[in-house]
Amino acid sequence: MGNKAYRFRLYPNQEQQAFLAKCFGCSRFVYNHFLRVTTDVYAESKKHFRYKEWARLLVQLKKEFQWLAEVNSQSLQQTLKDLESAFTRFFKKLAKFPRFKKRLSRQSFRVPQHFSVTSDGKLKLPKMNTIKMVVHREIEGTLKNVTISKTPSGKYYASIVTETEIYKAPLTGEKIGLDLGLKDFVITSKPEKFPNPRYFQKSLRRLKIRQRRLSRKVKGANNRSKARLIVAKIHEKVANQRLDYQHKISLKLTCENQAISCEDLNIKGMVKNRKLAKQISDVAWGQFLTLLEYKGDIYGCEIHRVDRFFPSSKRCSKCGYIKEDLTLTDREWTCPECSEHHDRDVNACYNLLQFSDLKIPLEEREFTPNQTVEMLCIKSVSS
Ligand SMILES: [Zn+2]
Structure with missing residues (x-):
């Protein structure tokens, strides 16, 4: 139930x-x-x-x-x-x-x-x-x-x-690592990428005009409530578009997989970066994780959050080398140790997958979950 x-x-x-x-x-x-x-x-x-x-x-x-x-x-x-x-x-x-x-x-x-x-x-x-x-x-x-x-x-x-009574999807045994970003909204270890639609950004110009008009209206006047209604409707539309998009992705991911491991985001800390604050509240990662967990419960997909201080981007998912000098602008990099070429975000997903403690009911468990994940990772890296 x-x-x-x-x-x-x-x-x-x-x-x-x-x-x-x-x-x-x-x-x-x-x-x-x-x-x-x-x-x-x-x-x-x-x-x-x-x-x-x-x-x-x-x-x-x-x-x-x-x-x-x-x-x-x-x-x-x-x-x-x-x-x-x-x-x-x-x-x-x-x-x-x-x-x-x-x-x-x-x-x-x-x-x-x-x-x-x-x-x-x-x-x-x-x-x-x-x-x-x-x-x-x-x-x-x-x-x-x-x-x-x-x-x-x-x-x-x-x-x-x-x-x-909740319908549980058949056991797929599929597990993925999932990373959240600004350029692409969701990246998975499959690898799959879902673009960031930036709904708020797209409405920003219209919103600014309407907000300016609202601020000019006299307090308590009838025209002010009309102007406020228009602003509220724009906000509502953006929120609905975003929610709809997130519903679709979270449904797809929780139905297709049996376990998803993702980063536990320190959203509050991130929003303090003023340059990124607007963009980060526009993607609404927190809302997405809530949807993912809610749907995971319904469709039998376990959501595992990995500690946020784990260096998922800097670690080579193939050999474990930590590239300390990796910067935010490096979208791709090559591991000096094993010379594997990485897409920054997809590599982070592989790491998240490897480091989560996935409790998946496997039919006959010949290997420990960690071994299974390791094998899966090597398979997906080489494919
Ligand atoms: Zn390496």
């Missing part, structure tokens, strides 16, 4: 839109309130409030602000759980310190239970009548939870998570 996610477009009527706005507002209010409380308490007493304290305080808060009782109480508790995981991710150094949610960015709240999809494909949420939804694919499995969101451009979506 595994989880599967579906995203459907919602078409709430005006009355429903007003109620959803209330739900988004309450969820945002609770999130921001407890984020503030927690930072204040910590500043004063070095005590760190977590979900248990928040849930207790939420009961009091609801007495103080009675409009909070108008929305589904489980969604508010869920918001606190989301805040907790935001803090957890921060303490594990996986994310920045939680930020306040803004009224004009993407809005969302989650319904952890007591919702359903009617036989004619409408969504039933607690305290609301059914909302029109476009169910463009069949929902498999039992419903687990649903997140309702509204994009800055004003579109509504339901992301439904179900628990279902």
Whole structure:
């Protein structure tokens, strides 16, 4: 059994839109309130409030602000759980310190239970009548939870998570090393290269013009919200194009292979390089790795992340020689030890493949995983 996610477009009527706005507002209010409380308490007493304290305080808060009782109480508790995981991710150094949610960015709240999809494909949420939804694919499995969101451009979506029997692709025994880059987005040890489409770069000129127009509009004016909508739509289009491209590649790779080893990227550290920051956020490697892991779970492909300090580019994948003087501009190089000629990125992929601890269920394992990988590498290098 595994989880599967579906995203459907919602078409709430005006009355429903007003109620959803209330739900988004309450969820945002609770999130921001407890984020503030927690930072204040910590500043004063070095005590760190977590979900248990928040849930207790939420009961009091609801007495103080009675409009909070108008929305589904489980969604508010869920918001606190989301805040907790935001803090957890921060303490594990996986994310920045939680930020306040803004009224004009993407809005969302989650319904952890007591919702359903009617036989004619409408969504039933607690305290609301059914909302029109476009169910463009069949929902498999039992419903687990649903997140309702509204994009800055004003579109509504339901992301439904179900628990279902997962179809595992037949064992292929195929393993690859995978490298992420800027010139080519994905390079594999096969070798295969997927170009970087640079969607953001391509929209940049249009975006700059629209952003300049937006900045000239008077705050609070009607024309300002119109201009903001146009900017939001450009951003949305770029994000959709990118996501679509990444869905296709990650699906192909996880279906064709049984194990993928890739570099564990220090994305945050990389973005500090101001020259590259824009390009790096445009390729969205982090999002791609998330997709890869999610699909790997579904299709039975193990994703292994190799420690990021491993010198994957500088090492000759054939003899192990480390070429210390290799620079970022060297796209190709020849090993002085064994005179093997390398494509920089493909060589890195071979190394990642060799150095990962691949746990692949092999039918009859005559060799250790490392030996198998070694043989595979030598085979692919010579072919
Ligand atoms: Zn060599």
